[in-house]
Amino acid sequence: SAVISQKPSRDICQRGTSLTIQCQVDSQVTMMFWYRQQPGQSLTLIATANQGSEATYESGFVIDKFPISRPNLTFSTLTVSNMSPEDSSIYLCSVRDRGPYEQYFGPGTRLTVT
């Protein structure tokens, strides 16, 4: 399966600042996804990022808060803007790899906002 890396692995940020998280895949993939896992909670999809088109956001998530780029088939970024403590979460990217409807996840970025 695809090997997925994320940068940074963790960060501590101040309220009001922004952080950009990078997701790199070792092979070309059509679909990439960004999820959020709040402390002690399950995963929630933020948006789907397809190369060459605007990201599709889920209900409750907006582009101004979570802008996403997808410049090619191996890379994507998620920015968490104007952060507040409620944004403290693990952010994970995933890709559709071998077969449809089967996703593989990166190691995650653990974000703490103070």
Place this chain on the structure above:
Amino acid sequence: GNSVTQMEGPVTLSEEAFLTINCTYTATGYPSLFWYVQYPGEGLQLLLKATKADDKGSNKGFEATYRKETTSFHLEKGSVQVSDSAVYFCALSDRSNFGNEKLTFGTGTRLTIIP
């Protein structure tokens, strides 16, 4: 809409005990079902999957059977090891909604195995 209901944890078992983690789902279309595992400090790993009714997914001694009649996908293992301690997530993806392949996750079950 789609939803996944998972057995609440935490679950604590002794080594070599039998494990069952219950998972039931609600889906409007034709879901594929998955179990993911998250070891401490790591990301999610796909443990096993099933794409249609009566399919059995298996991996690392874990099994789960796609039961359409009971809308269930319970995870089982005959003899657990300390290394199985992790959080387990049941998830579904709706195959009837091609192009919108979001995974819907259950709340996760934390499993601790005691030597």
